Amino acid sequence: MKLVSPGEAAANTNDIPAEAGEEFVRIGEMAKKYGVTLRTLRFYEDKGLLNPHRDGSTRLYTRRDKARLKLILLGRKVGFSLRDVKQMMDLYDPTGTNTKQLRLALDKSEKQLARLQKQRALIDDAIGELSKSMSVVRQMLVERTAAPQASAAG
Amino acid sequence: MKLVSPGEAAANTNDIPAEAGEEFVRIGEMAKKYGVTLRTLRFYEDKGLLNPHRDGSTRLYTRRDKARLKLILLGRKVGFSLRDVKQMMDLYDPTGTNTKQLRLALDKSEKQLARLQKQRALIDDAIGELSKSMSVVRQMLVERTAAPQASAAG
DNA sequence: CGCACCTTTTACGTTTACGTCAATCCTATA
DNA sequence: TATAGGATTGACGTAAACGTAAAAGGTGCG
Numbered sequence: 001m002k003l004v005s006p007g008e009a010a011a012n013t014n015d016i017p018a019e020a021g022e023e024f025v026r027i028g029e030m031a032k033k034y035g036v037t038l039r040t041l042r043f044y045e046d047k048g049l050l051n052p053h054r055d056g057s058t059r060l061y062t063r064r065d066k067a068r069l070k071l072i073l074l075g076r077k078v079g080f081s082l083r084d085v086k087q088m089m090d091l092y093d094p095t096g097t098n099t100k101q102l103r104l105a106l107d108k109s110e111k112q113l114a115r116l117q118k119q120r121a122l123i124d125d126a127i128g129e130l131s132k133s134m135s136v137v138r139q140m141l142v143e144r145t146a147a148p149q150a151s152a153a154g
Numbered sequence: 155m156k157l158v159s160p161g162e163a164a165a166n167t168n169d170i171p172a173e174a175g176e177e178f179v180r181i182g183e184m185a186k187k188y189g190v191t192l193r194t195l196r197f198y199e200d201k202g203l204l205n206p207h208r209d210g211s212t213r214l215y216t217r218r219d220k221a222r223l224k225l226i227l228l229g230r231k232v233g234f235s236l237r238d239v240k241q242m243m244d245l246y247d248p249t250g251t252n253t254k255q256l257r258l259a260l261d262k263s264e265k266q267l268a269r270l271q272k273q274r275a276l277i278d279d280a281i282g283e284l285s286k287s288m289s290v291v292r293q294m295l296v297e298r299t300a301a302p303q304a305s306a307a308g
Numbered sequence: 309c310g311c312a313c314c315t316t317t318t319a320c321g322t323t324t325a326c327g328t329c330a331a332t333c334c335t336a337t338a
Numbered sequence: 339t340a341t342a343g344g345a346t347t348g349a350c351g352t353a354a355a356c357g358t359a360a361a362a363g364g365t366g367c368g
Contacts, residue, residue, distance in 0.1 A: 026314080026315080027314090027315075027316095028313095028314065028315080037356080037357085038314095038315085039355095039356060039357065039358085040355080040356065042316095042317090043355070043356055047355095056316095056364090057315075057316055057317090057363090057364095058314090058315065058316080058364090059315085059316090074283065074287070076355095077279075077280060077283055078280045078283050078284040078287070079280050079284075081354075081355095082354080082355075083354095097298045098298075099295065099298055099299070102291050102294055102295050102298070103295070105291050106288060106291050106292065106295070109284055109287065109288045109291070110288070112284060113281065113284050113285070113288070116277055116280055116281050116284065117281065119277055120274060120277045120278070120281070123270055123273055123274045123277065124274070125231075126231060126232045126233055126270055127267065127270050127271065127274070129228065129231060129232050130232040130233075130263055130266060130267050130270065131267065133228070133232070133263065134260060134263045134264070134267070137256050137259050137260050137263070138260065140256055141253065141256050141257065141260065144251045144252075144253055144256070145253070180344080180345080181344090181345070181346095182343095182344065182345080191326080191327085192344095192345085193325095193326060193327065193328085194325080194326065196346090196347090197325070197326055201325095210334090210346095211333090211334095211345075211346055211347085212334090212344090212345060212346080213345085213346090230325095235324075235325095236324080236325075237324095
């Protein structure tokens with residue numbers, strides 16, 4: 001698959017890796033493919049999380065960008081801030097073992113896991129409190145609607 | 155009107171009024187008593203959630219305000235926005251049965267409960283994903299630190 | 309040619325619940 | 339009187355992750 005877009009010729013003047021089938025997609029496709037908005041992709045780029053190539057001023061995303069985006073989305077899903085994600089990604093070095101990166105990721109992950117568990121506890125607590133309040137309210141409503149006339153109450 | 159002077163308040167923090175008269179506390183005491191900041195109390199007032207009396211320009215909180223604050227804090231704890239809390243409180247009528255208020259509260263509570271459960275599900279999901287990623291990272295680290303020399307992988 | 313469609317950059321707006329000054333005022337106490 | 343401790347009303351700042359114009363340019367199609 002080559003350029004998937006109207007005006008396929010645009011980038012062909014560029015001798016992009018003729019060897020492998022580097023796949024370039026523009027921002028619209030990229031967005032659709034990953035369920036994000038154009039704004040989001042540009043925002044991530046602005047924050048240094050993505051670095052698509054350019055054909056003039058048009059952004060061209062490769063599979064490298066896709067991989068990065070997937071990581072970003074995973075990070076977001078597990079509750080990392082974009083800042084954290086960037087910090088971890090910035091440590092990536094294609095020529096090394098990335099031990100530092102992995103350690104940082106693990107460290108951050110442990111902390112995030114703790115946060116998530118704490119949040120879950122808070123939510124459980126909230127659910128408990130809310131349920132309790134709801135029973136009270138329900139009871140009050142019963143007393144007001146099911147006993148319009150005076151009566152002896154225990 | 156009995157006022158608690160700053161000096162007295164400072165010296166007799168636990169001094170309980172001998173009489174069952176109206177007890178007025180100033181913002182500092184109120185804040186301490188409920189673990190909130192002065193800013194918070196003023197903010198709640200600005201948002202129409204509290205309505206302390208005034209001695210000149212000094213705010214004086216009564217037990218009514220305390221009751222309201224307790225409700226606000228409970229609402230906050232279970233995840234309601236201050237706007238929701240206000241909406242519910244605004245329906246309170248000391249002369250009626252408050253059926254409408256109770257119904258609204260119940261309605262909002264049901265929705266909030268649903269939101270909380272959804273959140274919990276998301277968090278559980280996130281915890282799962284994160285744990286999974288962590289094992290992968292750990293494994294990668296093991297491969298990098300425990301096998302500096304060439305070896306069969308897998 | 310003109311339109312639809314995609315893309316660009318710039319930049320202010322949104323949401324929620326306060327935090328953080330800043331300048332001023334009042335009061336009790338040593 | 340000086341100082342310390344509260345209190346008051348503004349009013350801008352913060353965080354996170356985009357949303358939402360606005361104004362403009364390129365492209366192929368009928």
